[in-house]
Amino acid sequence: MRAAVIVFPGSNCDRDMAVALRAAGADVSMVWHKDAALPEDVDLVAVPGGFSFGDYLRCGAIAAKSPICKAVVAHVDRGGYALGVCNGFQVLTETGLLPGALMRNAGLKFICKTVDLRVETSASAFTERYATGANVRFPIAHHDGNYTVDPDTLARLRDQDRIAFSYADNLNGSVADIAGVLSENRRVLGLMPHPERAVDAGHGGTDGQALFRGLLAQFAHA
Numbered sequence: 001m002r003a004a005v006i007v008f009p010g011s012n013c014d015r016d017m018a019v020a021l022r023a024a025g026a027d028v029s030m031v032w033h034k035d036a037a038l039p040e041d042v043d044l045v046a047v048p049g050g051f052s053f054g055d056y057l058r059c060g061a062i063a064a065k066s067p068i069c070k071a072v073v074a075h076v077d078r079g080g081y082a083l084g085v086c087n088g089f090q091v092l093t094e095t096g097l098l099p100g101a102l103m104r105n106a107g108l109k110f111i112c113k114t115v116d117l118r119v120e121t122s123a124s125a126f127t128e129r130y131a132t133g134a135n136v137r138f139p140i141a142h143h144d145g146n147y148t149v150d151p152d153t154l155a156r157l158r159d160q161d162r163i164a165f166s167y168a169d170n171l172n173g174s175v176a177d178i179a180g181v182l183s184e185n186r187r188v189l190g191l192m193p194h195p196e197r198a199v200d201a202g203h204g205g206t207d208g209q210a211l212f213r214g215l216l217a218q219f220a221h222a
Helices: 014-024 067-077 087-095 151-159 209-221
Strands: 002-007 027-032 044-047 081-085 101-103 111-119 135-142 146-148 163-167 178-182 188-191
Touching: 002 014, 014 027, 014 044, 014 209, 044 067, 044 087, 067 081, 067 087, 081 087, 081 209, 087 101, 087 188, 146 178, 163 188
Parallel strands: 002 027, 002 044, 044 081, 081 188
Antiparallel strands: 101 146, 111 135, 111 163, 163 178, 178 188
């Protein structure tokens, strides 16, 4: 699998993402936000966590206007995959690749800890290595992780089995405890917790490995 990790001013999880992908066996390129095109034959675009453009205006809003984001949207439109984690999730909602918005945490405080998540579906390339209903532990580190959608969109997410992960203990106020969602075509995942920070025993847990290995298996089969 060939992967591209997008780098914005203020990204601070780009190298973590690249390390996790390479550990799973991916060929990874780092792509600067001002580039207008992705490397050829990229299978997956990863939009990492951090504080792109200092979270000014609205988290992810400025980054979504970067030249590379047009290429990311085009990549998905032609059948490619995309993964947005934390700030990357915010960016993907701002591009319109995912529904909803990430608002200020309900407690108005930055939260940084490892949390329990429930895997809500295994019917995606991102989650196929997990059992539906399984408990996994990923770190979170965000101030604006309160996932918000209108009732009609929430109903569609549920009806279409597009809620990928939910919080066992909802610390940020997200609607329906949602921690991660899939696009309608199931090729895009947005996730506030950090699976790339849970791929090595030195991190305190390895529950994130299955997400990246599942992606690699998807493209190996293809």
